[in-house]
Amino acid sequence: MKITKSFKHAFNMVRHSKLRSWLTIIGIVIGVAAVIAIVSLGEGMQEAVNSRMSGLGGDIVTITPGASHGGEMFAMRGGGDRGSGASQAAGNTATLTRTDVQVLRGMPDIAMIDTNIRGTVNVSYLGKSGKVSMTGVDQRVWSQITTSKIKAGRMLDPADQNVVVIGGRLASSYFSQPLGINKMFSIEGKAFRVVGVLDDQSTSIDMPIAMASQVIPDKSTDVYDTIVVKVKDQNQLNDTIINIQAKLMTARHVSEKNMDFSITSNKQMQETMAQTIGSMSAFLAAIAAVSLIVGAIGIANTMFTSVLEKTKEIGIMKAIGARNRDILMIFLIKAALIGLIGGILGVILGAVLSGSMASLIGNMPIARGGGIAIVSLNSVLMALFVSSGAGIIAGIVPAYQASKLKPVDALRYE
Amino acid sequence: MKKRAEFQGEAILRLQDVWKIYKMGAVDVPALRGVSLDIKQGDFVAITGASGSGKSTMMNLMGCLDIPSRGHIYLKSRDISTLSESDLASFRGRTIGFVFQQYNLIPSMSAFENVLLPLEFLEYSDRDAARRAKEILDIVGLGERMHHCPAQLSGGQQQRVSIARSLAGNPEIILADEPSGALDSVTGKKIMELLSKLWKEEGKTIIMITHELNLAKYAHTIVELKDGQIMRIHENREIIK
Numbered sequence: 001m002k003i004t005k006s007f008k009h010a011f012n013m014v015r016h017s018k019l020r021s022w023l024t025i026i027g028i029v030i031g032v033a034a035v036i037a038i039v040s041l042g043e044g045m046q047e048a049v050n051s052r053m054s055g056l057g058g059d060i061v062t063i064t065p066g067a068s069h070g071g072e073m074f075a076m077r078g079g080g081d082r083g084s085g086a087s088q089a090a091g092n093t094a095t096l097t098r099t100d101v102q103v104l105r106g107m108p109d110i111a112m113i114d115t116n117i118r119g120t121v122n123v124s125y126l127g128k129s130g131k132v133s134m135t136g137v138d139q140r141v142w143s144q145i146t147t148s149k150i151k152a153g154r155m156l157d158p159a160d161q162n163v164v165v166i167g168g169r170l171a172s173s174y175f176s177q178p179l180g181i182n183k184m185f186s187i188e189g190k191a192f193r194v195v196g197v198l199d200d201q202s203t204s205i206d207m208p209i210a211m212a213s214q215v216i217p218d219k220s221t222d223v224y225d226t227i228v229v230k231v232k233d234q235n236q237l238n239d240t241i242i243n244i245q246a247k248l249m250t251a252r253h254v255s256e257k258n259m260d261f262s263i264t265s266n267k268q269m270q271e272t273m274a275q276t277i278g279s280m281s282a283f284l285a286a287i288a289a290v291s292l293i294v295g296a297i298g299i300a301n302t303m304f305t306s307v308l309e310k311t312k313e314i315g316i317m318k319a320i321g322a323r324n325r326d327i328l329m330i331f332l333i334k335a336a337l338i339g340l341i342g343g344i345l346g347v348i349l350g351a352v353l354s355g356s357m358a359s360l361i362g363n364m365p366i367a368r369g370g371g372i373a374i375v376s377l378n379s380v381l382m383a384l385f386v387s388s389g390a391g392i393i394a395g396i397v398p399a400y401q402a403s404k405l406k407p408v409d410a411l412r413y414e
Numbered sequence: 415m416k417k418r419a420e421f422q423g424e425a426i427l428r429l430q431d432v433w434k435i436y437k438m439g440a441v442d443v444p445a446l447r448g449v450s451l452d453i454k455q456g457d458f459v460a461i462t463g464a465s466g467s468g469k470s471t472m473m474n475l476m477g478c479l480d481i482p483s484r485g486h487i488y489l490k491s492r493d494i495s496t497l498s499e500s501d502l503a504s505f506r507g508r509t510i511g512f513v514f515q516q517y518n519l520i521p522s523m524s525a526f527e528n529v530l531l532p533l534e535f536l537e538y539s540d541r542d543a544a545r546r547a548k549e550i551l552d553i554v555g556l557g558e559r560m561h562h563c564p565a566q567l568s569g570g571q572q573q574r575v576s577i578a579r580s581l582a583g584n585p586e587i588i589l590a591d592e593p594s595g596a597l598d599s600v601t602g603k604k605i606m607e608l609l610s611k612l613w614k615e616e617g618k619t620i621i622m623i624t625h626e627l628n629l630a631k632y633a634h635t636i637v638e639l640k641d642g643q644i645m646r647i648h649e650n651r652e653i654i655k
Binding site for chain 1: 474477479480499500503504506507508511512514518519520522523531532534535536537579580583
C-alpha cells in the first residue's frame with residue numbers, strides 16, 4: 001500500500017474515534033505547551049539578559065574590596081562602572097586605596113582607571129526631599145568608561161566641581177516638579193547644578209569624586225568602594241584579569257586563600273547569568289517533559305484500545321491483501337498523527353502561555369524592558385519532532401501487535 | 415466468455431494430506447484429518463457438511479488465512495507453507511477474493527471505499543482503482559448506492575458489495591463462506607445467481623462453503639465433509655445437464 005493511502009486510513013481512524021483521539025491529543029498538548037512555554041521563556045530571558053549585558057561593555061573590569069559574593073552580579077545597574085559596593089556593607093574591613101590605583105597604573109594592558117565611592121544621600125528640590133544613591137566618579141575618565149548614555153545636557157568634565165549628572169527618573173518624576181538642566185538642587189544641604197540627565201530610569205546621582213567624598217557621610221579621601229578598569233584589548237580580558245589579580249595580591253600581601261578583594265567583569269557575569277538561566281530552563285523543561293511522557297503513555301493506551309477495537313477490520317484487511325507492513329504503517333501513522341496534532345496545538349498553547357507568563361513576570365528586574373518570551377523556530381520544530389516521535393514510539397508496540405495478528409484469529413474476533 | 419470445460423484442466427488449488435489440529439489446553443483436537451482435494455481452475459465447488467465437520471477450517475486453509483498443521487496446500491502450484499507472511503498476503507490478495515457470511519465490510523467506509531480497499535493494497539493507481547471499483551459496483555447492481563455506508567444498505571446489498579470487493583482485484587478464485595447464510599431466501603437466491611453468473615460468464619473458480627444442501631445445486635462439484643474428512647466428492651449431474 002502506498003504511504004499516502006496509509007496516511008488516509010490513519011487519518012480516518014483518528015477522525016472516526018473523535019472523543020478518544022481528542023482526549024489523547026490533550027495529553028500531548030499539555031506536555032508540549034509546558035515545554036514550549038518554559039523553553040521560550042528561558043530563551044527570551046537569555047536574550048533579554050544578553051541584550052542588557054552587552055550594553056555594559058565587555059572591556060570593563062570592576063575591582064571591589066572583600067571576597068567575592070554571589071549576589072554581586074545582580075546588584076549591577078546600568079553602567080559598567082557601577083560595580084557593587086556591597087562588600088563593605090557586608091562588614092568587610094578591607095579597602096581599596098590610592099596604592100592599589102598606583103599599582104594598576106603601572107600595568108601596560110590597562111587603558112584607563114576610574115575610582116568610585118558610593119553612598120546614600122538626602123536630596124531636596126522645591127520642598128520635596130528624599131534619599132537616593134550617589135556615586136562619586138573620576139570625572140577625567142568617567143565619560144569614556146561609563147556605558148550610561150546621556151539624554152540631555154552633558155557628561156562630567158575634568159574641570160567640574162559643584163555639578164552633577166542625574167538619572168532619568170530623578171530628573172523627570174522624583175520631585176514634585178521636573179529637575180532640568182542647569183537647575184540647582186540640594187544634596188546633604190549643599191547646592192549643586194544639574195549638567196546632564198542620563199537616558200535611563202534610575203534616581204542615581206554622579207558627581208566628581210572629590211566633591212562626593214565631602215558630601216557622602218563617613219567617606220575619606222583616597223579610599224574607594226570600587227575601582228573600574230578599562231582594558232586595552234578585550235580579547236586579552238582573561239589574561240588581564242589574572243595579571244591584575246597577581247599584581248594586587250602582591251601589593252596587598254595576600255594569597256588566593258585570604259584574598260581581600262574581588263574582580264568581576266561584565267563578560268564573565270554575562271556568561272555566568274547565561275549559564276544559570278540555561279541550567280534553570282533545562283531543569284524546568286525536564287520537569288515539563290514528564291507531562292510529555294505521560295501524554296505519550298496516553299497515546300500507547302489509545303493505540304492498544306484501537307488495535308483491540310479494530311481487530312476484526314485488521315483481519316478483513318489481511319484477508320483482502322494487506323501485508324503486515326501495511327497494517328504497521330497505518331497504526332504507526334495514526335500514533336504519529338495524534339502526536340503531531342497534539343504538538344501543533346501544544347506549540348500554539350505554549351506560545352500563548354509563555355506570552356502571558358512573560359507579562360506576569362514582566363516586572364522582574366531581569367525581564368524589564370523587553371519581550372522576554374521567544375518561541376524560536378528551533379523549539380517549534382523540536383517540539384513537533386518530539387511529539388510525533390513520542391507518538392511513534394508509543395505506537396510501535398501496539399502497531400507491531402496489530403501487524404502480527406493472524407488473519408484467521410482477527411476475523412474470528414468479536 | 416470462458417468455457418466451463420476449461421476447469422477440467424490443472425488444479426488451481428491442491429490440498430495434499432492436510433491436517434489441522436487445534437490445541438485445547440493439553441488436548442489436541444483435529445479439525446481436519448488427512449484431507450486431499452484438487453480444485454480445478456474454473457470449477458464451482460461446494461463444500462458441504464454439518465456443523466463441526468471442518469468446513470470453516472477448510473475455508474481458512476484454502477483461503478491461505480491459516481496454514482496446515484501437517485500436509486501441503488498448493489495454490490497455483492506454490493506451497494503456501496513456504497511463503498513469508500507478506501508474500502502470502504500479496505499472493506492471497508491477487509489470487510483469492512473472499513465473500514463472508516456476515517459480509518465483513520468496514521463500517522466506516524462507503525461501498526465504494528470498501529471495494530477500493532483491496533485495490534489500494536494491490537497498489538493500483540488512483541484512477542484505475544476508482545474506475546475498477548465503479549465498474550464492479552455497476553456489475554453487482556450497486557452503482558447508484560456506491561457512496562452509502564454499510565449501515566445504510568440492506569443485507570443483500572451489503573453482500574453484493576462484499577462480492578464486488580472480492581472481484582475488485584480480478585482474482586481467479588472466489589471463496590464464499592455461507593454467502594446467503596444471513597439473508598432471506600429470495601435475496602439469498604439472487605446472491606447465488608450472481609455467483610453462478612460469475613462462474614459461468616467470468617470463468618472464476620468458485621469455492622463455496624455451505625451447510626445448506628439446496629445451495630449446493632448451484633455448484634458443479636460437491637465435496638461432503640464429515641468429522642474432518644472428505645466423505646464423498648461428486649459432480650452435480652443437474653448442472654452438467
